Structures are given as C-alpha cells and as structure tokens.
Amino acid sequence: MALAPTLTFQDHRLQTPSARFSDWLVSCTGSSWAAATEHAFTRAIGDDAMPDAAYVRYLIEDYTFITDLASTIGYLVAKAPTMRSKSRLSAFLALLTSEENNYFERSFAALDVPETVYRAAAQGPVTREFSRLLLESSGKGTYAEGLACLLCAEWVYLTWGLREAKKPRPKAFYLAEWIDLHAVQGFQDFVNWLREEMDEVGSSLTEAQQQQVAQHFQEMCRLEVSFFDAVWAAS
Numbered sequence: 689m690a691l692a693p694t695l696t697f698q699d700h701r702l703q704t705p706s707a708r709f710s711d712w713l714v715s716c717t718g719s720s721w722a723a724a725t726e727h728a729f730t731r732a733i734g735d736d737a738m739p740d741a742a743y744v745r746y747l748i749e750d751y752t753f754i755t756d757l758a759s760t761i762g763y764l765v766a767k768a769p770t771m772r773s774k775s776r777l778s779a780f781l782a783l784l785t786s787e788e789n790n791y792f793e794r795s796f797a798a799l800d801v802p803e804t805v806y807r808a809a810a811q812g813p814v815t816r817e818f819s820r821l822l823l824e825s826s827g828k829g830t831y832a833e834g835l836a837c838l839l840c841a842e843w844v845y846l847t848w849g850l851r852e853a854k855k856p857r858p859k860a861f862y863l864a865e866w867i868d869l870h871a872v873q874g875f876q877d878f879v880n881w882l883r884e885e886m887d888e889v890g891s892s893l894t895e896a897q898q899q900q901v902a903q904h905f906q907e908m909c910r911l912e913v914s915f916f917d918a919v920w921a922a923s
C-alpha cells in the first residue's frame with residue numbers, strides 16, 4: 689500500500705531550497721530507495737557471486753518486464769509535449785528493442801534457456817503488478833505519472849550500475865554487460881534527461897497531481913524491491 693508523502697513538494701523546497709522535484713520523489717519513497725538500489729541481488733552481480741539459477745529467474749522475468757516497458761514508452765512518446773521529448777524517448781525505445789533485446793537472447797543462449805521457455809514464460813505476481821502499474825499509468829494516466837514510473841525504473845538501475853561499475857568486471861559476459869549497460873555515459877545522459885523532464889513537468893502540477901505522481905514513483909520503487917526479492921529469495 690502506498691503511503692502519503694510526509695512533506696509536500698512546496699514544504700520540501702522550504703526546507704531544502706535547492707531540491708529538485710525528482711529529489712523530492714526519491715525522498716517520498718522512504719526506505720524503499722535504498723532497499724532497491726542496495727539490494728543484495730545488485731551487489732552479487734558486481735561481486736561475481738550470482739547463482740546461475742537466480743540470474744535465470746531474473747532474466748526470464750525481466751524479459752517479460754521490458755516487453756511491457758517498451759509498450760509503456762510507446763504511450764509516453766504519444767503523450768510527450770514536445771518533439772525533443774518524443775525524440776529522446778523514441779531513441780531509448782529503439783535501443784531497448786534492439787541492442788538490449790540482443791543482450792537477452794545471447795544471455796539466454798549462454799545459460800541454456802531455450803527460446804520456447806523464455807518466449808512462453810508466464811509473468812510472476814510481481815511482474816504482473818509492474819505491468820499493470822506501467823501500462824495503466826502511461827496509457828490511462830498523465831504524461832507526468834507515466835514518466836515518474838519510467839524515471840524510477842531507470843534511476844534505480846543507474847544508481848546500482850554506477851556503484852557496481854567501480855569493481856572489476858565479473859567473468860560471465862552477461863553479468864559484465866549488465867553492469868556496463870547501466871553505467872555507460874549514454875545511459876547516464878538519458879537518466880539525467882528524464883530527471884530534467886520530470887523536474888519541469890512536475891513543478892508546474894497542482895499539489896494533488898504532485899502527490900499522485902509521488903505515489904506512482906513510490907509504488908514503482910516498492911515493486912523494484914519486490915522484483916529483486918522474488919528472484920533472490922530462493923538463492
């Protein structure tokens with residue numbers, strides 16, 4: 689259940705005048721932000737301490753997740769207010785559906801996961817919740833609500849990716865590449881752009897709309913934790 693943020697954005701700004709709207713969103717998640725970005729699963733990637741079975745569970749779930757994420761970005765391209773925003777989002781969508789798709793296919797092959805298994809995989813309960821939140825917020829909700837979900841998903845990954853990228857790369861290419869994918873300059877630039885876009889769009893919303901956006905961000909963050917928990921628990 690999403691909790692109401694403790695402070696409104698306006699009150700947060702009174703306390704911290706330099707705070708950005710995106711910073712306020714993170715502050716609204718309470719302990720979930722650290723629980724997601726510092727999850728044991730993310731540390732195991734960089735420590736080369738990932739059990740194959742956990743990574744297979746993760747990749748199968750994540751492949752169904754990013755399929756729905758691609759649909760979400762499609763909705764956001766439609767709702768984005770400017771050509772520049774549509775261009776940024778569609779470039780990211782192109783990357784997600786080409787290079788990243790290729791990463792999954794190569795990794796499944798290396799881990800002996802047959803195509804019939806990952807193509808037909810049913811989503812687990814957490815991924816189903818993710819998909820509902822993503823598709824409803826971006827499809828039926830506002831641009832700001834959908835953007836908040838995308839920002840949370842990408843920013844969590846950039847945060848652990850930058851930390852794990854400081855360690856020597858693990859031997860398995862699928863672990864090493866998963867770190868690089870989330871730490872490269874192009875990905876940093878994209879997340880920075882998402883933050884700027886969210887700051888601009890979010891600052892001009894009414895207080896009630898801002899609370900709604902914060903709840904989406906919070907819910908997304910909570911699901912990121914549950915997603916890692918679900919694949920890590922059996923390890």
Ligand SMILES: Cc1ncc(C[n+]2csc(CCO)c2C)c(N)n1
Pocket residue numbers: 750753754757784788841842845846869870912915
């Ligand atoms: C559950 C889950 N949440 C967030 C991401 C992050 N993510 C989704 S697509 C993409 C683009 C570049 O890799 C990134 C970073 C993920 N993979 N799985």
